Amino acid sequence: MTLVLVLLGGAVGAVCRFLVDRATTARAGTALPWGTLVVNVAGSALLGAIAGAGSGLPGWLGQLAGTGFCGAFTTYSTFGYETVRLAADGTGGRYRALFNVAVTLVAGLGAAALGWRLAALATG
Template sequence: MLTTLMVVLGAAVGAPARYLIDRAVQSRHESLFPWGTFCANTVGCLLLGVLTVLPLSGEVMALAATGFCGALTTYSTFAYETVRLVREGARTLAVLNAVASITVGLAAASVAVFLAGALFG
């Protein structure tokens, strides 16, 4: 029961954080490219990479990793925005979004794991 509560609490902070990041970043760009979601997902991957290295309890991981990072990052919005770009005829941006999101997300998580491991491991 405590683990579920931790996930809920983390998500209650992560979801609004994602929305605020998305709006703050996207409002600064005229492009169709979904910069807000891209940034929120990248930050989430980076943070999750760090969290996986730290010796945290199951409850803290439920709060921070599953709850917060799970709500901060959003695969469904990434997928929707990629499809939207295709429908709007911006196929190049759709491919760029898909490739860059996956590549940068994996790179962010990998770098975070490496750096956190060097600092805390």
């Protein structure tokens, strides 16, 4: 049953990542990989909330949403690729790559911590 939950969550997460990335890129442009930033920060917040809720959530929900959905929705490999691609684009690209790394780390960790704290407060 665990495998089925992870597969279902992953299928939905991958499609959502694609749709969010495309919608974000269409609105914000391509100077920075905004779509990847949005999915990674949102996924960090959700995974932080799932972890913060702890035993207040049924175990199957962690498998479906945490491992499956968040695992497919967020993407470290695309973040890495897009950062290297930015850095290869001359001096301005190197600054954009550094900015991308800094914003992704700060916003992702902050979102995870906020999600954790809010869920822990909500579930007691």
